[in-house]
Amino acid sequence: MVDLIKFAQGIVDLMWEPGEDGLKDLDNDAVQDLAEECGIVLFREPTIAEMNDPEWFGHDMGIQPGDKAVAELTPEFTAIASKEAA
Numbered sequence: 001m002v003d004l005i006k007f008a009q010g011i012v013d014l015m016w017e018p019g020e021d022g023l024k025d026l027d028n029d030a031v032q033d034l035a036e037e038c039g040i041v042l043f044r045e046p047t048i049a050e051m052n053d054p055e056w057f058g059h060d061m062g063i064q065p066g067d068k069a070v071a072e073l074t075p076e077f078t079a080i081a082s083k084e085a086a
Helices: 004-015 028-037 048-052 075-085
Strands: 041-044 070-073
Touching: 004 028, 028 041, 070 075
Parallel strands: none
Antiparallel strands: 041 070
């Protein structure tokens, strides 16, 4: 289930997290974890086609077969976003 309210609150909490000299920069890993937890993105293993494509971005990032490191929007979030855009 997509929980946009929880995601928005989580982003605000991360945004206001104190750092050494004021507020911390948003932590990319924390945002990705929050997006996954809220049903916005999912992480999957790379496909055979992706691994066989020499120009696929995942090679530069060190993604290997079996790594759950390829992010994509969930079908549920995509459906909500499509309705909102219409």
